[in-house]
Amino acid sequence: MYSGKIEGVGPRYCPSIEDKIVRFADKKRHQLFIEPCGLDTEEMYLQGMSSSLPEDVQLAFYRSIPGLEHVEIMRSAYAIEYDCVDPLQMEPTLEFQDIPGLYGAGQFNGSSGYEEAAAQGLVAGINAALKVQGREPMVLDRAGSYIGTLVDDLITKGVTDPYRMMTSRSEYRLVLRQDNADERLTPTGREIGLISDDRWQRFQLKQQQKAEEMIRAEKTVLAPSEALNQLLVSHETSPVTSGVRLADLIRRPELNYDILTPVDGNRPDLPAAVFENVEIEIKYQGYIKRQKADIAEMRRLEERRLPTHVDYRQIVGLRTEAQEKLEKVKPANVGQASRISGVSPADISVLLIWLSRNREPEKQ
């Protein structure tokens, strides 16, 4: 690849060893994992060592590694290169704008990864079926799921190299949680006919239990007692002198439902998942509110212009991927920067801080 014989750049998230040597030239060492390929084989997988080098070079190279002096190659490493469609041509249903009835998903759309492919397959498959049935399409949005975030990223930002879904790509991470996945997505599943009556009833029961428990936690006032204060002090949190709400105790970082069991006499018998859900909602209420304010603030600042001559490689705190993409696109403002694939909300925050420390160009 480095001789120029192969023009492809290789996948970002599985860089070859020669790629790593060039990109991370300052690193003194590199970790390898030698993994058995199965119970009934002598074959080992050399993880972290993908390569496009010629086979004889690979063998000589591996044998220079202490411990691998006598290694034999059963299957040499190889470089991969593949083509894909431009996902900018697609609707949020993953149907092509110009070719109604044709849907795309997975690597074909420019993503890489098992879950990425499966998630898109689900969206495309559901929508293809809904279309055949003459029903409304299903669109998942960014605030409702990682799948929605993935699809939105693909179709609004496009891809320049294989897209990977990472949690950091979402600006709504405090609401996109495992414990509330059912709350976010089961109603949609029900609407399109993928949730059985039995599952729907169980979901509704859980929601009801959750709502009632939220109210109980807010309304339950625990009187200051010897037992309560002993418990609080033993968990290194301050004792109380007057009545305290159960919810306020749950909010304390040192405490949780489990710990409070001995003093929470009227606790109903509910599944653990309900308590986990309620606990997270109560504990992080303040953070979620703050995140929503942060998002609003960020949107307001999207109009801030970026100077044309910036060397993004010099901005400390930006990830390498973001530096490269910003250098390439040279966005006119922070809003445009935020829509570039590979520039995360965290990078935008770094950019805003940098901007406030440097002279901002005149607003037009």
Ligand SMILES: Cc1cc2nc3c(=O)[nH]c(=O)nc-3n(C[C@H](O)[C@H](O)[C@H](O)COP(=O)(O)OP(=O)(O)OC[C@H]3O[C@@H](n4cnc5c(N)ncnc54)[C@H](O)[C@@H]3O)c2cc1C
């Ligand atoms: C070496 C390697 C390691 C990887 N490791 C990981 C990993 O650890 N974790 C991870 O998440 N991802 C990994 N990936 C990426 C992941 O495997 C792919 O991104 C994912 O499997 C793509 O799924 P897909 O369904 O979009 O495409 P594919 O799985 O490629 O499916 C496409 C299918 O279409 C078939 N097909 C092609 N043309 C036609 C035709 N004309 N007619 C009919 N059928 C056709 C193909 O035979 C194939 O079965 C790895 C990829 C490689 C190459």
